[in-house]
Structures are given as C-alpha cells and as structure tokens.
Amino acid sequence: MRILVTVKFTPDLQSHRSFTDGSVTRTADDGSMNELDENAVEAALQLVEAAGEGEVYALTVGGPDAVAAVRKALQLGANHAIHVSDEEIAGADVFGTAKVLAAAIRKVHEEQPLDLVITGMAALDGLTSMLPTALAADLGWSQLTLASELTVADGEATIVRHMPDAHETVAAPLPAVVSVTDEANSPRYPNFKLIMAARKAPVTQWSLADIGVDGVTVGAIAARTEVRDASPRPEKADRQVVTDTGDGGVTLANFLIEKGLA
Amino acid sequence: MSGNTVAVLVEHRDGVVAQPTLENLTLARSLGEPVAVWLGEPPSDEASATLGAYGAGAVRVVELGAAGRLPKVRAAAVGAATPDAPVVLMTSTFLNKEVATLLALETGAGVVVDASGAELADGRVETEQTVFAATWNIRTRVVSERAIVALRPNTTQATEVDGAGAATVETVVFEAPEVPERLVAVSAVEREEGVPLAEARVVVSGGRGTNGDYALVRDLADVLGGAVGATRDATDEGWISHEHMVGQTGTTVTPALYVACGISGAVHHRGGMQASGTIVAVNIDPDAPIFEIADLGIVGDLNDVLPQAIATLQEHKGA
Numbered sequence: 026m027r028i029l030v031t032v033k034f035t036p037d038l039q040s041h042r043s044f045t046d047g048s049v050t051r052t053a054d055d056g057s058m059n060e061l062d063e064n065a066v067e068a069a070l071q072l073v074e075a076a077g078e079g080e081v082y083a084l085t086v087g088g089p090d091a092v093a094a095v096r097k098a099l100q101l102g103a104n105h106a107i108h109v110s111d112e113e114i115a116g117a118d119v120f121g122t123a124k125v126l127a128a129a130i131r132k133v134h135e136e137q138p139l140d141l142v143i144t145g146m147a148a149l150d151g152l153t154s155m156l157p158t159a160l161a162a163d164l165g166w167s168q169l170t171l172a173s174e175l176t177v178a179d180g181e182a183t184i185v186r187h188m189p190d191a192h193e194t195v196a197a198p199l200p201a202v203v204s205v206t207d208e209a210n211s212p213r214y215p216n217f218k219l220i221m222a223a224r225k226a227p228v229t230q231w232s233l234a235d236i237g238v239d240g241v242t243v244g245a246i247a248a249r250t251e252v253r254d255a256s257p258r259p260e261k262a263d264r265q266v267v268t269d270t271g272d273g274g275v276t277l278a279n280f281l282i283e284k285g286l287a
Numbered sequence: 288m289s290g291n292t293v294a295v296l297v298e299h300r301d302g303v304v305a306q307p308t309l310e311n312l313t314l315a316r317s318l319g320e321p322v323a324v325w326l327g328e329p330p331s332d333e334a335s336a337t338l339g340a341y342g343a344g345a346v347r348v349v350e351l352g353a354a355g356r357l358p359k360v361r362a363a364a365v366g367a368a369t370p371d372a373p374v375v376l377m378t379s380t381f382l383n384k385e386v387a388t389l390l391a392l393e394t395g396a397g398v399v400v401d402a403s404g405a406e407l408a409d410g411r412v413e414t415e416q417t418v419f420a421a422t423w424n425i426r427t428r429v430v431s432e433r434a435i436v437a438l439r440p441n442t443t444q445a446t447e448v449d450g451a452g453a454a455t456v457e458t459v460v461f462e463a464p465e466v467p468e469r470l471v472a473v474s475a476v477e478r479e480e481g482v483p484l485a486e487a488r489v490v491v492s493g494g495r496g497t498n499g500d501y502a503l504v505r506d507l508a509d510v511l512g513g514a515v516g517a518t519r520d521a522t523d524e525g526w527i528s529h530e531h532m533v534g535q536t537g538t539t540v541t542p543a544l545y546v547a548c549g550i551s552g553a554v555h556h557r558g559g560m561q562a563s564g565t566i567v568a569v570n571i572d573p574d575a576p577i578f579e580i581a582d583l584g585i586v587g588d589l590n591d592v593l594p595q596a597i598a599t600l601q602e603h604k605g606a
C-alpha cells in the first residue's frame with residue numbers, strides 16, 4: 026500500500042492571524058501542520074499498518090516555512106517528505122495549488138504507483154474544502170471526499186460520508202483521492218524516537234521546474250480570484266457580562282425582548 | 288454584466304424551497320436576471336410560484352435520481368442548466384463547495400465560498416467574507432468572466448418582487464456522465480422538525496455544561512423558534528447527534544441570535560458561530576473565552592438561568 030498525504034502549513038489557530046498584501050501572513054514560529062491533516066496522516070498510517078506493508082509520503086506546497094508541515098508528518102510516522110516551493114507559486118488560488126500538488130503527485134506515481142492520496146477535510150486557515158475535489162479532477166482519479174470512515178479492499182476504496190440529510194456509502198476504484206474528516210480517527214502523538222529521527226530525515230525539495238509546471242499557469246497571474254481588501258472586524262461595542270444573582274434568566278430574556286429577538 | 292442570467296441553485300426538501308435559496312434569489316436580482324436551477328423531481332406549482340415571487344423568471348429542471356448525490360453528477364447537471372449564466376449562486380454547504388469546484392473546472396469560473404454578500408463592480412463580481420473565526424472581513428474580486436459564489440445562509444434579507452408571476456418551468460435535457468464513484472448505500476438521517484441548523488434565524492446550543500441533558504436547551508430553542516446546536520464534546524459523548532455540531536468541522540451558522548449554554552468557547556467552536564448577529568452566553572465560569580465574543584454574558588449556572596429565561600419569554604409571548 027503506497028499512500029501520499031497532502032499536508033498544509035497553516036498559522037496557529039490560537040495566534041493572531043492576519044493578512045499582508047492579500048495573503049495569509051505565515052511565520053514559522055506561530056504555524057505548523059494544519060490540524061485536520063493529522064487525521065489524513067493517521068488514516069494513511071493505519072492503512073499501511075493494517076496491510077503490513079507499504080509507505081507513506083507527505084507532500085506540502087508552500088513557502089520556506091512550510092517544511093515544518095512535512096516534518097510534523099515525519100514525526101507522526103510518514104516515511105518520506107516532499108516540499109514543493111517556488112516563488113512563482115505565490116498568490117496561487119485553489120486551482121493553481123491543485124495543479125502543483127497534482128504534478129508532484131504524478132512524479133511520485135510514475136516512479137512507483139500510488140494507491141491513494143489522502144487529504145484533510147479543510148485547511149483551518151481558509152476552510153474552503155475545495156482542494157481535494159480540484160486535486161482529484163486534475164489527476165483524473167476517483168474522488169471520495171469527506172470520509173468519516175475509510176476502508177480499502179480489492180482495488181477499491183469505500184468511504185462513509187455524513188451529509189446533513191443522509192449517511193452515504195460511496196465506493197470507487199484506486200487510485201483515488203480521499204479527504205478524511207476529524208471523525209475518521211484519533212491522531213496519534215509522535216513518539217520521542219520519531220521526533221529525533223524526523224529532525225535529521227531528508228526532505229526532498231522540488232521547484233516548479235522539477236515537476237514540469239510553468240509558473241504562469243499556477244501563480245497570482247493565473248488566479249481567478251484576488252483579495253481586494255482585508256480588515257480586522259471591529260470589536261463589538263457595548264458588550265456586557267453580568268453575574269447571576271438570582272435574576273440572570275430575567276436579564277437574559279429582557280435583553281432578547283428589547284432587541285426584538287424574542 | 289447586469290442584464291445577464293444569474294443562475295441560483297435551488298435547495299429544496301420534500302419539494303419545499305429552502306429559505307437560503309430565497310435569500311440568494313433576492314441577491315441575484317441585484318446582479319442580473321435570476322433563473323432557478325432545480326435538481327430532482329420537478330417542482331410543484333407552489334414551488335414555482337415561490338421561486339417566481341422571489342424573482343426567478345424561469346426554473347430549469349434537471350431530473351436526477353440518487354446519482355445526483357455524487358458531486359460530479361450534480362456538477363454536470365448544474366453545468367447543463369447554466370451554459371449562458373456568467374454568475375451562479377448557491378448555498379454554502381459541503382456538497383455545494385464540491386459542486387462549485389467541479390463546475391469551475393469546466394467553465395473557467397472563479398469561485399468564492401462562504402461568502403456573505405456579492406455585488407457587481409466594473410463588470411466583475413466582488414464578494415464579502417468573514418474569515419479566521421470571523422475576526423477579519425475580506426473582499427474578493429473574481430477576475431474571471433464567470434463567477435460561482437456559495438453564500439452562507441442568513442446573510443441577505445429575502446424579499447419578494449411585487450406582482451411577480453410564477454416561474455416558467457423548463458426541462459433541461461441531461462444525460463448523467465459516467466463516473467468512477469458509485470453510491471453503495473444511502474441511509475437517511477431522521478430529520479427533526481423545524482428549520483435545519485444551518486438555516487435557522489436563532490440557534491441555541493449546549494455544551495459539556497449541560498451534562499448531557501438537553502431539555503432546557505431545547506425548551507429555550509422552542510420558545511425562541513430556533514434550532515438546537517451543540518459542541519463536539521457533546522456530540523462525541525453521544526448526548527446529541529452529530530448533525531447538531533456547530534464549529535469549524537461541523538456546521539457553520541450565522542443566525543441573527545446565537546445562545547451558547549455551558550460552552551467554553553474553544554476556537555474550533557467559535558469558528559463556526561462567531562459571525563452570528565447577536566451572541567448570548569451562559570457559563571458558570573467568569574473566565575470562559577465565550578464571554579469575549581458575547582454581546583450579553585450571564586455568569587451563572589444554566590440550570591438556574593435557563594428555566595427563568597424560558598418562563599419569562601413564555602410569559603412575554605403569551606402577553
């Protein structure tokens with residue numbers, strides 16, 4: 026079983042995130058691997074462990090700091106790490122990012138075929154959940170998204186997908202792109218041995234030229250959307266916190282009535 | 288671009304048009320000429336009348352069976368119904384984000400999801416969004432000629448058009464594409480009465496502080512005419528089903544009123560509700576982070592505060 030996991034470098038959720046020139050500001054000290062990609066790494070490790078053989082690749086596309094994302098995947102147990110970085114990728118939209126990831130995935134796949142690509146359900150910085158779909162389409166592989174359960178057998182992957190109105194079971198032939206939700210599993214903690222090994226493990230660095238992608242087809246020039254303006258939302262005025270001294274419920278009710286909400 | 292066709296993908300349940308679609312039709316009127324796209328069994332006369340009342344000149348029907356649940360088939364159907372539409376609007380749901388992505392790959396459109404508004408500026412669509420757990424507002428310009436925008440519910444006030452007639456029903460010829468994915472089973476989730484969480488004007492949520500008893504939360508939701516939400520801790524405990532989870536990995540809600548009961552306000556939870564109009568929190572811990580974003584915070588035990596609030600609200604309603 027050969028599985029590639031896509032992992033994204035995202036700003037720490039607890040830190041103060043911001044925009045600079047229309048892009049999310051990213052710095053190494055307050056960012057790491059997108060939390061939801063831990064579920065993707067875990068899903069891959071479990072499948073390889075269950076199969077008793079196989080390898081897990083971690084792939085990220087991003088600036089120099091993004092290497093932290095694949096290092097984290099190595100700490101969790103991934104066997105190989107690839108970091109695609111190139112100044113021409115700056116400003117890419119989801120379609121450009123998908124194109125870069127797909128080209129890198131094809132390069133790995135051509136060396137020795139992959140069975141699956143597993144992604145997280147969303148990157149917690151933008152939360153678009155669009156990339157897995159765009160990636161599957163670019164590769165021309167089966168698309169199995171938002172998996173709460175994932176099983177692989179007889180050349181097919183089967184997922185359970187929780188939609189608001191129904192739980193669906195969907196199957197498709199390999200190779201497939203699968204995105205997993207945070208319900209799919211409980212990510213493991215890295216152990217000390219892996220943390221030490223990950224520090225020294227090699228990370229394959231590729232530029233756009235290495236994967237045969239022309240920068241003008243993926244970067245800011247190719248993007249179909251551009252952020253025009255970004256501003257912090259103003260703090261709410263007149264916030265009040267009152268301690269219940271016996272009439273807290275009445276205070277709550279009257280507040281809603283005065284606001285016309287009840 | 289005005290005067291152009293603006294297609295609105297209709298969300299319907301049991302044949303009834305969902306409120307966010309009426310909001311999107313209202314918004315579509317400011318962008319061009321709205322047409323509705325209806326997937327599934329053809330609409331009833333009542334449904335076409337509703338769509339017409341909110342501005343749709345026509346409703347284009349693509350008859351789709353269960354295969355319409357597959358994103359690729361659904362996207363192909365929307366594509367078949369909208370070849371002439373430079374702008375396509377839909378409700379921001381997980382499924383529609385996939386549909387938008389696939390459709391954009393076909394048409395070259397630029398996509399914005401989770402938008403809270405859209406307008407035309409210099410012949411292009413520009414959108415408003417709140418990001419980073421609703422701490423930032425951003426404005427995005429779709430630079431491509433075509434735009435697909437997925438909008439959050441409750442972000443536009445739906446209004447009818449005076450004297451509008453029913454939308455004319457047109458059938459779209461469509462042959463579903465062969466796709467590698469296949470639906471093996473579909474088990475319906477039992478739907479609770481009332482408005483679905485994502486669309487509700489009022490959401491009352493309970494967290495670990497409820498200790499598993501949702502009776503008070505439900506009663507408060509009832510008297511306010513709202514839907515019931517929960518935190519992941521509560522759904523993980525099995526106190527309430529997963530469909531109720533609000534947050535970054537659950538349902539994102541933007542109601543006019545959000546009431547958080549016994550919820551600490553973890554960043555994952557806030558990401559799914561912070562853009563709500565008015566936020567009220569009841570929590571026994573004065574240092575709970577939820578108070579940082581509440582318009583009104585009551586430091587107290589929900590078992591004391593909620594019954595009193597419910598009684599007062601019932602009295603007000605009866606008066």
Ligand SMILES: Cc1cc2nc3c(=O)[nH]c(=O)nc-3n(C[C@H](O)[C@H](O)[C@H](O)COP(=O)(O)OP(=O)(O)OC[C@H]3O[C@@H](n4cnc5c(N)ncnc54)[C@H](O)[C@@H]3O)c2cc1C
Pocket residue numbers: 060061207493494495496497517518519520521532533534535536537548549550551552553554555556559569570571572575587588589590
């Ligand atoms: C990758 C990831 C994704 C996640 N996604 C989500 C998500 O989408 N949505 C989500 O909700 N969570 C999500 N979580 C979990 C989240 O981090 C928090 O753990 C969760 O939101 C906490 O739930 P809670 O507020 O119910 O519980 P707690 O944090 O335990 O808070 C309970 C609160 O109740 C108060 N309380 C206790 N008793 C009473 C009483 N009698 N009266 C009044 N107040 C009382 C306490 O003071 C406390 O503040 C995610 C976590 C991860 C790692």
Ligand SMILES: Nc1ncnc2c1ncn2[C@@H]1O[C@H](COP(=O)(O)O)[C@@H](O)[C@H]1O
Pocket residue numbers: 031032033034059061062065084085086087122126143144145146147148149151152153154155156157
């Ligand atoms: N730049 C990137 N590098 C690697 N993986 C990515 C990148 N962007 C998105 N992904 C993957 O796609 C998933 C969904 O992201 P998104 O569609 O941006 O919400 C993430 O959980 C990642 O697994």
